[in-house]
Amino acid sequence: MTAARARFTAPIRAGSRFLLGLLLAAAVWEGAVILLGIRPHILPRLSEVLSAIALTPGAYRDGFLRTLAETLIGFVAGAGIGVLNGVAFFRAPVLRDMLFPIFVVSQTIPVIAFGALVVLWFGNTLMAKAVIAFYLTFFPVTVNTLLGLNAVDPRQVALLRSFGASGRQVLLRLQLPMALPQIFVALRLAASLSLVGAIVGEWFGDTTGIGVLLLQAMYNENVVALWAAILCSALLGTGFYALVALAERRIVFWGAEQ
Amino acid sequence: MHRRHLLATLGTAAAFPAIRRAGAQTLTRATLRLKWLAQTQFAGFYLALSRGYYREAGIDLTINPGGPNLLTENLVASGADTFGLSGGTDSVFAAREKNLPIVCVGVAHQQTPFVFVTRANGPIRALTDFRGRTVTTWFTGANYVLLGMLAQAGLRQGDFTMQPQQVSVTPFVDGQIDVVTATRYNEFYTLMTRMGRENLRTFVPEDFGVTFPRDTVITSEQTARDKPELVQGFLRASMRGWREALRDPKAGVDAVMAVAPTLNRPHQEFMLEEAGKLMVAGQAAQQGLFWIDRDAVKSAHDFLLRYEVIKQPVDLAAAYDRRFLDAIPVADRVA
Numbered sequence: 001m002t003a004a005r006a007r008f009t010a011p012i013r014a015g016s017r018f019l020l021g022l023l024l025a026a027a028v029w030e031g032a033v034i035l036l037g038i039r040p041h042i043l044p045r046l047s048e049v050l051s052a053i054a055l056t057p058g059a060y061r062d063g064f065l066r067t068l069a070e071t072l073i074g075f076v077a078g079a080g081i082g083v084l085n086g087v088a089f090f091r092a093p094v095l096r097d098m099l100f101p102i103f104v105v106s107q108t109i110p111v112i113a114f115g116a117l118v119v120l121w122f123g124n125t126l127m128a129k130a131v132i133a134f135y136l137t138f139f140p141v142t143v144n145t146l147l148g149l150n151a152v153d154p155r156q157v158a159l160l161r162s163f164g165a166s167g168r169q170v171l172l173r174l175q176l177p178m179a180l181p182q183i184f185v186a187l188r189l190a191a192s193l194s195l196v197g198a199i200v201g202e203w204f205g206d207t208t209g210i211g212v213l214l215l216q217a218m219y220n221e222n223v224v225a226l227w228a229a230i231l232c233s234a235l236l237g238t239g240f241y242a243l244v245a246l247a248e249r250r251i252v253f254w255g256a257e258q
Numbered sequence: 259m260h261r262r263h264l265l266a267t268l269g270t271a272a273a274f275p276a277i278r279r280a281g282a283q284t285l286t287r288a289t290l291r292l293k294w295l296a297q298t299q300f301a302g303f304y305l306a307l308s309r310g311y312y313r314e315a316g317i318d319l320t321i322n323p324g325g326p327n328l329l330t331e332n333l334v335a336s337g338a339d340t341f342g343l344s345g346g347t348d349s350v351f352a353a354r355e356k357n358l359p360i361v362c363v364g365v366a367h368q369q370t371p372f373v374f375v376t377r378a379n380g381p382i383r384a385l386t387d388f389r390g391r392t393v394t395t396w397f398t399g400a401n402y403v404l405l406g407m408l409a410q411a412g413l414r415q416g417d418f419t420m421q422p423q424q425v426s427v428t429p430f431v432d433g434q435i436d437v438v439t440a441t442r443y444n445e446f447y448t449l450m451t452r453m454g455r456e457n458l459r460t461f462v463p464e465d466f467g468v469t470f471p472r473d474t475v476i477t478s479e480q481t482a483r484d485k486p487e488l489v490q491g492f493l494r495a496s497m498r499g500w501r502e503a504l505r506d507p508k509a510g511v512d513a514v515m516a517v518a519p520t521l522n523r524p525h526q527e528f529m530l531e532e533a534g535k536l537m538v539a540g541q542a543a544q545q546g547l548f549w550i551d552r553d554a555v556k557s558a559h560d561f562l563l564r565y566e567v568i569k570q571p572v573d574l575a576a577a578y579d580r581r582f583l584d585a586i587p588v589a590d591r592v593a
Contacts (some may be wrong), residue, residue, distance in 0.1 A: 220425070
């Protein structure tokens, strides 16, 4: 009874503490700027930043949604391909020896250099940004899937085998679930990386997106708009990360890392 | 509704293939890659687009903003974009020297769009005072303009410190550097609002005989050869947009703010006014917008050749093609 109530109230309490923390941070921001007399082009007041967003909410909403779409597509594709790669490398070491070094090389290309190419290939499309987000996400997921699969206790595999399980059953019932905690570590990383990829992608001549707002503000030395764009990307980044972490908590309920 | 209209057109076209050409005007898809982010430096293009002038010219145009790390010449040469508003005569020379198949079909800014700025009450009163001072500038052409100006005052590289200029003019405002480079329409506005116009002293390249026409309209050699009517239609529609943007700046600023609503309106109004001045300066006053002033181009070319920025002479007649402008009556060109 009490345990059930605790389970119910604990998230609410945690949530309200988080809100309190946010309000406190906001108050410190606003107060520090006023009290310490910080010049507005170093750090504008939070209220100024929020009213800038309120002035043209459409631009920020469109930018947010566009970047969200690019991030999500890149993340889902990167996670899917990453897991498939990991499984393929695990099942076929030949493939791993052939392709893994190429993957490593691909990751040493700075994403900025890659961005200009992607625009040449895909133009100013949503896909171009999703590709960059994908490029940043698939590798960590591949590596961690492989790590997780390799870490499965061979005695457990032998046990399932002795019951007559097929290779596919061993993979789906034992190896992948056991690798999930490792995979989720990569997914949390990928959540942030895919957002970085989408934003960097938008720096190559797009018209909508948080990256575009960041760039416009940066080069017009419009510090208020810069902070407004930073707030938007923080909201998107933390929101997405929180969702992945929540999914992790639900799916990998036995996982040690919380 | 738009899509339904398109579907109906397609349906008709499928049912009666013979009337397709004679029927609704088929639009040619094309893109314009700007040299920078959306701002009123490009107001005329945005106004022409929003008022449908490109459509009237048979062009379904998309405007792609530029940004850091993007070179318009490359995108146009590779065919990723049809037209480009590229860096300037300097970047066209560089592209032609590298054998990129692009041609310049118009020049927007007839004069050097940037100036060098010092403090009015500071120690620098003449070019000779640059000795031993720290200057920041863009290493994309402006650095050579500065070198050329200072050479006239007997200063050589090494007599002063030249650093690449970053995004912000704050180091100058804070007094960390002595001279900053500013475009008349952009950084100069920031400097004015933060320091006050009366506290700034400017060194204008034109006063020292150096002119760098910039903001060049480029297209690929292939487009210029195979689709001259597309190039001409594009220039015509762009001129219409620019004439109206210069006559009615509010409409010009509105057209840009519609695609980039977070921009600062007073800054954009200032920018359009300054860009307009650059566009109707020199021969453009008589010859009209986008005029290719061959003497100015040649003087910029010879200047860069003298400083060995370009190693070999560029065939200017091939690089700057004026026949598309010449085909448009002067009355339609003049702003």
